[in-house]
Amino acid sequence: DVKVTQSSRYLVKRTGEKVFLECVQDMDHENMFWYRQDPGLGLRLIYFSYDVKMKEKGDIPEGYSVSREKKERFSLILESASTNQTSMYLCASKSHGQGVRPPYGYTFGSGTRLTVV
């Protein structure tokens, strides 16, 4: 019962290429997120979105942009890929929730391992 789907599991791109990473969720969640995961650094937030057509910068937005044209889809864009963007990219979604109604936990996608050569 896959609920957050990332379009590619592995990608190899060349330096300078424009790269699109796609994420789709089927849980009608308002919130969607893009993280990158690197050994010893944990999960670092790149961008997130509370609603369609809105976006907010996370902790490491430089070199990235995002697009959310539909509620279920959140795309991460590497404008000009560089070798230091080689990483595992994780998409996640979360219900907005109201008051104290649980859950507030994330549902993650399986990740896209991007290699920039």
Next chain:
Amino acid sequence: GENVEQHPSTLSVQEGDSAVIKCTYSDSASNYFPWYKQELGKRPQLIIDIRSNVGEKKDQRIAVTLNKTAKHFSLHITETQPEDSAVYFCAASKGGGSYIPTFGRGTSLIVHP
């Protein structure tokens, strides 16, 4: 903003032993503390969480404790099994749907048969 420290970064135990992973947080307004387990090559999955109005929560072999005064919370795994081997992440947030959790850097737990 919130800062979450997680220790240890690596934990190696023998099957059947207990394992404890500790996290501290800085923002006293944080009130929701989830734990995620990420097996090799798989997505992180929520395994247990605790809200600040309780001090402990158990689910079979795993438990989480919270000390609000000291601003730390811990994951306890009893009777460890090889399938518990994974990276575990703690997180802290102010709860509610619109708050973004801050994650710890992760603990790699290795359970030796």
